[in-house]
Amino acid sequence: MEILSVIINGLLALITGVYACLTWSISKRTKQTAEASERSAESASRAAQASSQSALLAEAALPVEFEIDIQRHSDGAVWFYVLPISANVYLHKLVANLQVIIDKSGEFVDAAPVELCPPDLASWSLPRFIHRGESIAFDWPNPACRTKDVGVWGHVDVEYSFAEATPKRPRSVFVESAPGVSDLAERYVHLLLAEDKDSDE
Incomplete structure (x- = not known):
């Protein structure tokens, strides 16, 4: 045991x-x-x-390109249609630096820099998210361009970002209300330079 x-x-x-x-x-x-x-x-x-x-x-x-088309309305309103080509972005601010072509001679006047804004009836505000290939309209408040003027041209400075809270980036975009408007202004400048040269001689 x-x-x-x-x-x-x-x-x-x-x-x-x-x-x-x-x-x-x-x-x-x-x-x-x-x-x-x-x-x-x-x-x-x-x-x-x-x-x-x-x-x-x-x-x-990432290169972000924009197309901006200008549309002039019979009531005098001028709208800028902004379209990002290569990426989805947030738009924060658009400032237009323009020249108004008065007549077909190309004579022009400088318009004061102006911040473009959503149209009066728009239901959105800035910053505004916009898809690549999507066009959105901005209004030129109190436009210096009259209905009888030939057109406008210049540059729009676009401030954008890839996300609402990420750093903003600048982009300058050439614009003209119709093809050849900027050429009229260039020819007018050359004409003035030629006249000044003749007067000096």
Whole structure:
């Protein structure tokens, strides 16, 4: 009986030892797994940061072109239709620097720089998100261009961003109300220069 008791106690001690070894092994593996998971999380975080930086760099290099068409209405209103060609953007501000062509001789007057705004009946305000290829109208408040004038030309400075809260970027866009309007102004300037030269002689 005593021998059986010794054998049983020995088996219990052996089982306890095996269990202790298994527990230690599991604990070690759990710790290693936790450390590996932590390293994986750190690697994923670094990869996400690198991806974000790459996206920002790619965005910074992205060329954004705009087309702006001018439409003159019979009531004297002048609207600018803005269309981004290469990307979806947020429009923040548009400032027009224009010259008004008075007659077909090309004589012109400088219009004061003006900030274009949404039309009176528009249900939106700036900043305004606009898709690539989508056109949106802006109004020239109190336009210096009269209905009898030949047209207008100049540049519109567009302030835009890729997201509402990201840094704003400038873009200057050439505009003219009809093809050849800027050529009239250029010929008029050359004519004035020629007249001044003749008068000096």
